[in-house]
Amino acid sequence: MNILGPAAKNLSSDRKFSAEVKGCNDEGQGSSPPFISWDMLRPAPGPSQLTAYLVTGSLQLRSKTWKDREKGSKMSCMYSVQMIMEITLLLVAFLSGITAAIAIGIVRDDFRGDCLIYAQVQYDTPNSFSVHANGTGPKCDFALSVQVIISMMAFVYALYKLIVFFTKRFDIPVFRLIILPIYCIMCFLALIEACLVTVGFTYFCKQLTQTPVRSIEVQCARFQQAHWNVYQGRNFYIRLNLACIGSWISFTCWLILVPMSIMVFVLDRRGTGPKPKEEPPSMPNSENIDP
Template identity: 25%
Template structure:
């Protein structure tokens, strides 16, 4: 049998990769619909009749941050550590002490940072999507983002384009982002348990060593007499 604790952590790393891939693809496609402009946190200037508006897109950094975070933090990093843990999990079939010999604290600290950044990203997406949907409902054309899907819009250059199902894509990325946060929170919890396991294991080994030394000392005294 392999170490179940290490196996579960490995599965969570790979799960993070898959969920992050969903976030990047859905969010990236929704952004490409608007020619790479960032729609979340965008503001709309409606005319007096409420039937036409001018879109003021938000800074590109609002959309770049989630993509970079999930590519480098939740895909590349998690994939690398997942493969490392998968190999270690396989080796535990022969040596049960491997999980207690691996580095824990460096990865635990990195995982904590990634979890915090995913939380920030999830909040950004939720608030940003809500903000642009609120802007769309101010006019007389749409009641919200769902009504604005698959519509013909005109960009700042006067070119017509179709909005597609941008809101569905944004919702998928938002839900996946919160799911990814849950995965990392569980990973943090398992990291804490693993730290406690390693500390208890080292404490038991330390006691065993002292017990052996005590036995040797007692034998030496008896031999002397």
């Protein structure tokens, strides 16, 4: 007769279990005893517990994804601002450079191929003078060539940046590496061309204003109304002045692009540079989890 009832059965089963474990230890002498954890004896989680685990993991993943998305939006905003500034500067450099080149070319055509940059002026009488532009042709050729080259470079790269900005494709990493020395070269050439045109134009105007009549001060702009004989001297001052302004604007744009390119290059090397906006990863939806 079983007086203890179910308790006796549980006691006997516990003794049997401990005996089996003891027997395993006796048989496994010379080897490490088996590791038995009470977690192994726990029942498997039910559907409600599994759903709670999945919901908790989904919330943690969503919180992390929101932080990544916020960080990515800031980087994307920096990327957009940097791209817009770079494209704007490139387009301004293109327009100002082309304007300077066209102005120099028109003045040269008006003076029958003679270059007024560093040209000599000789007064034959107090009311007549002659222009000697021998040897000044290469100076205008250099100014025209530099402005055409750097302007086309600015236009092509601005077009490439526009395609990358609107399509979020074709962003070739090697361009970020080679564009920095190219910007430096373009800036150096623009500086030389701007100095050449400005100083040469100032020298020509100084030659014009040094009239034999020293008591009369004549501004260079007034010589646009003079009779230039075989030349078309009208608006030469306005056009050469426009060429000087365009050259310095072009140089300023390239000068700003150089440190901007250095900053982007350094940030890219550190891995913290501005990146284009990317699509966020898909997150699991707790509502679609079957219990």
